[in-house]
Amino acid sequence: MEALELARWQFGITTVYHFILVPLTIGLSVLVAIMQTAWVRTGNEKWLRLTKFYGKLLLINFALGVATGIVQEFQFGMNWSEYSRYVGDIFGAPLAMEALIAFFLESTFLGLWIFGWDRLPKKVHLATLWLFAIGSTLSAYFIIAANSWMQHPVGAEFNPETGRAEMNDIFAVLTNNTTLLAYPHVIATAFLVAGTFVGGIAVYWMVRKARVNRDDADIPVYRTAARFGAWVMILAGAAVIVTGDLQAKLMFEQQPIKMAAAEGLIETAQPAPFSLLSIGNLAGNDPESVRHLIEIPGLLSYMATGDWDAEIKGINDLQEIYAERYGATDSAGNPIEYRPNLAITYWSFRLMIGLAVFSAALALAVLWFTRKGRVADQPWLRKLALIALPMPYLAASFGWIFTEMGRQPFVVAPNPTGSDQVFLMTQYGVSETVSAGVVLSSMVIFTLVYAVLGVFWFRLIQRYAVEGAPQVEPAPDPDADDASRPLSFAY
Amino acid sequence: MDLAIVWFILLAVLWTGYLVLEGFDFGVGMLMPFVAKNDKERRVALNTIGPVWDGNEVWLLTAGGATFAAFPEWYATMFSGFYIPLFLILLALIVRAVAIEYRGKINSDVWRRRWDLAIIISAWIPSILWGVAFANLVRGVNLDENHQYAGTFFDLLTPFALLGGVVTLLLFLSHGAIFLSLKSDGVVRERSEALARKFSLFAIVAAGVWAVWGQLAFSNNTWTWAAVAVAAVGLVATWVATGLKRYGWAFLFNAVAVAAAVTFIFGALYPEVMPAINNPANSLTIANASSTEYTLTVMTWVAVIFTPVVLAYQAWTYWVFRKRIHVDHIPEHSSLTFTKA
Numbered sequence: 001m002e003a004l005e006l007a008r009w010q011f012g013i014t015t016v017y018h019f020i021l022v023p024l025t026i027g028l029s030v031l032v033a034i035m036q037t038a039w040v041r042t043g044n045e046k047w048l049r050l051t052k053f054y055g056k057l058l059l060i061n062f063a064l065g066v067a068t069g070i071v072q073e074f075q076f077g078m079n080w081s082e083y084s085r086y087v088g089d090i091f092g093a094p095l096a097m098e099a100l101i102a103f104f105l106e107s108t109f110l111g112l113w114i115f116g117w118d119r120l121p122k123k124v125h126l127a128t129l130w131l132f133a134i135g136s137t138l139s140a141y142f143i144i145a146a147n148s149w150m151q152h153p154v155g156a157e158f159n160p161e162t163g164r165a166e167m168n169d170i171f172a173v174l175t176n177n178t179t180l181l182a183y184p185h186v187i188a189t190a191f192l193v194a195g196t197f198v199g200g201i202a203v204y205w206m207v208r209k210a211r212v213n214r215d216d217a218d219i220p221v222y223r224t225a226a227r228f229g230a231w232v233m234i235l236a237g238a239a240v241i242v243t244g245d246l247q248a249k250l251m252f253e254q255q256p257i258k259m260a261a262a263e264g265l266i267e268t269a270q271p272a273p274f275s276l277l278s279i280g281n282l283a284g285n286d287p288e289s290v291r292h293l294i295e296i297p298g299l300l301s302y303m304a305t306g307d308w309d310a311e312i313k314g315i316n317d318l319q320e321i322y323a324e325r326y327g328a329t330d331s332a333g334n335p336i337e338y339r340p341n342l343a344i345t346y347w348s349f350r351l352m353i354g355l356a357v358f359s360a361a362l363a364l365a366v367l368w369f370t371r372k373g374r375v376a377d378q379p380w381l382r383k384l385a386l387i388a389l390p391m392p393y394l395a396a397s398f399g400w401i402f403t404e405m406g407r408q409p410f411v412v413a414p415n416p417t418g419s420d421q422v423f424l425m426t427q428y429g430v431s432e433t434v435s436a437g438v439v440l441s442s443m444v445i446f447t448l449v450y451a452v453l454g455v456f457w458f459r460l461i462q463r464y465a466v467e468g469a470p471q472v473e474p475a476p477d478p479d480a481d482d483a484s485r486p487l488s489f490a491y
Numbered sequence: 492m493d494l495a496i497v498w499f500i501l502l503a504v505l506w507t508g509y510l511v512l513e514g515f516d517f518g519v520g521m522l523m524p525f526v527a528k529n530d531k532e533r534r535v536a537l538n539t540i541g542p543v544w545d546g547n548e549v550w551l552l553t554a555g556g557a558t559f560a561a562f563p564e565w566y567a568t569m570f571s572g573f574y575i576p577l578f579l580i581l582l583a584l585i586v587r588a589v590a591i592e593y594r595g596k597i598n599s600d601v602w603r604r605r606w607d608l609a610i611i612i613s614a615w616i617p618s619i620l621w622g623v624a625f626a627n628l629v630r631g632v633n634l635d636e637n638h639q640y641a642g643t644f645f646d647l648l649t650p651f652a653l654l655g656g657v658v659t660l661l662l663f664l665s666h667g668a669i670f671l672s673l674k675s676d677g678v679v680r681e682r683s684e685a686l687a688r689k690f691s692l693f694a695i696v697a698a699g700v701w702a703v704w705g706q707l708a709f710s711n712n713t714w715t716w717a718a719v720a721v722a723a724v725g726l727v728a729t730w731v732a733t734g735l736k737r738y739g740w741a742f743l744f745n746a747v748a749v750a751a752a753v754t755f756i757f758g759a760l761y762p763e764v765m766p767a768i769n770n771p772a773n774s775l776t777i778a779n780a781s782s783t784e785y786t787l788t789v790m791t792w793v794a795v796i797f798t799p800v801v802l803a804y805q806a807w808t809y810w811v812f813r814k815r816i817h818v819d820h821i822p823e824h825s826s827l828t829f830t831k832a
Contacts, residue, residue, distance in 0.1 A: 063592030067585040073555050077570025088563020089782045096556035104801045108546035115542040170789045431571040433639045442578050486822040490538045491595045
């Protein structure tokens with residue numbers, strides 16, 4: 001494999017891995033902050049127990065998320081130096097803002113929260129958690145703004161003198177319509193992940209406890225968390241669907257070839273049917289091999305435009321249009337393939353949508369079987385909870401694989417209504433001075449280290465989840481000699 | 492003043508913040524086996540940086556992001572050119588973050604000892620490599636006419652660069668020992684005080700030789716002699732203060748020395764950011780590596796508004812956790828093991 005392919009694999013591996021951790025941190029930080037707020041306001045001990053329980057899991061998750069996040073910022077320069085030269089004038093700004101505005105907030109206040117339990121006044125301590133949650137939620141905004149610029153470059157012009165894209169409007173970059181839809185979509189996903197996590201683990205415990213003793217004092221604690229998680233899943237799920245639909249409509253305008261590939265639409269059609277099942281060459285590089293097995297007439301036209309009879313361009317026509325507009329051959333004289341990998345875009349798009357269904361099923365089942373004070377003890381519900389737990393993670397990963405793979409062969413996709421010259425093919429973004437052997441070695445080592453750390457992460461999360469919500473210890477006597485009191489938490 | 496120059500200075504400030512703050516984090520990690528002889532003592536050392544190390548590390552992310560935003564060409568050439576040292580630093584930072592957070596999560600001696608080893612090694616590696624990287628900037632590297640790094644990993648390991656690695660290593664060891672002298676109590680404090688005395692002396696020698704060598708052989712400017720002088724005074728004052736057991740002052744003087752060292756590094760480069768030793772025409776300069784005036788203006792506003800806020804709440808964190816830590820403050824381990832009760 002060449003350095004280009006290896007660098008793409010490395011980016012894919014490190015980014016998908018990082019994003020397994022990120023949504024839980026974002027969503028769970030807010031949910032734990034809500035739990036602690038409920039405790040501070042009501043004084044009800046069950047909220048304190050839940051705060052401590054899920055707070056521990058949040059910390060285990062956050063550590064690995066931070067660790068793998070550092071790589072993200074460095075690897076643009078390390079593996080994608082030509083990309084960095086081309087976009088740095090625009091792309092660097094949101095990254096620097098993310099660090100200065102969001103990461104400092106996140107990391108500093110998390111330290112205060114972890115170590116501040118009996119050192120800070122109750123309300124100040126609660127505020128540190130909210131600031132942490134705000135920091136992590138805010139960080140997503142900047143990185144989504146950066147990514148959206150790669151999907152839909154705005155606020156920039158190509159400067160032939162410097163050979164790079166240059167920013168002329170930061171507000172356009174930060175209020176890119178792609179960002180304004182992608183951000184709520186990602187945040188809603190984060191809450192879906194966190195809601196499923198909170199609800200799933202609580203259901204597991206509620207059923208387990210109820211099967212032994214229906215009067216167990218812990219059951220109300222877990223029942224509360226299960227219903228809380230279920231409501232989060234319902235609300236977040238609805239938001240995911242609405243923002244996803246709006247985003248898809250927008251993407252039909254901004255990157256029509258990505259969406260046509262996602263729907264397996266080979267030839268232009270009016271009206272265009274929605275494919276429920278299409279099969280083809282698994283390498284994904286042969287449009288002629290695609291066979292549509294089950295279709296719903298007209299639905300794709302409606303989903304893309306709101307009009308049942310609209311014409312939707314297929315990838316073959318779009319290939320011609322792109323070739324005419326952005327060049328038919330690359331600098332080496334080879335014809336450019338503007339069609340993204342069909343199998344990957346088609347299936348990752350469907351898996352993203354399909355896998356989220358488990359959370360919906362879990363949420364509805366929980367709300368139904370715990371209605372009006374009931375306690376659920378159905379073993380199948382526990383099984384469903386455990387099956388549903390990893391699904392939104394997978395859905396989110398497939399969503400990113402779709403977004404990034406569907407943008408190929410571009411790393412910065414051209415904006416059809418923006419500056420025609422602001423785009424970059426992925427192959428011209430890779431570092432020229434870094435050899436394939438170096439990229440391969442770093443990729444293998446990163447992957448191995450990530451795998452080992454991933455095993456520890458999983459076993460710790462599992463271990464702490466199986467331990468259950470801790471009993472609350474009495475708060476230390478505030479009049480006791482402060483100097484000799486042990487720390488409430490220490491590494 | 493030209494905004495690109497402002498950002499050149501701001502980057503020096505960000506790197507100073509990073510090296511001063513994470514410098515003692517690394518120092519504490521490296522010194523763990525020398526100041527702590529059992530688990531409780533190791534936990535004393537580790538918890539002196541417990542609430543703050545993560546926030547300290549963000550200075551690096553900010554410096555990296557700011558380099559990307561303000562000097563994309565510099566970011567691109569340096570990060571792809573220094574690939575292997577940066578890769579090793581990244582690995583160390585990844586393992587270190589997880590190790591600090593996970594070591595106390597399971598009640599097992601084997602578990603803790605292994606993560607402790609990870610904490611120690613992952614502090615030594617970047618402490619050396621940052622010095623190597625900065626020394627290579629000062630010394631200059633081979634760049635082709637497209638500003639691409641034209642060398643190998645082994646070209647980065649010159650005597651001057653390796654001595655640079657020794658300098659950051661000793662500075663961080665001294666800095667960490669002084670920090671522990673300030674923040675710990677009991678035997679850990681006693682051992683740290685003795686080590687601070689030693690390392691602050693070694694740091695004077697290594698840093699002195701390196702800075703004079705750099706000034707004579709590589710500096711673009713004669714005024715950087717002043718930075719060398721301030722650094723030297725700072726380091727000597729640090730050493731004197733450790734003798735007088737005035738560790739607050741020692742910490743301050745050491746921080747001044749680090750700031751002066753960064754000033755020397757950036758001053759020696761100015762007006763270049765990455766000198767090409769094979770052909771000066773290929774050098775990356777403040778002018779040819781920077782972003783547009785517009786982007787720099789935007790970033791200046793962001794920095795002017797948010798940097799003071801960050802400084803304020805980070806300072807508050809240090810105030811909240813100002814107390815010394817003694818073995819008596821260390822709570823019992825959580826009783827969790829992997830074998831379910």
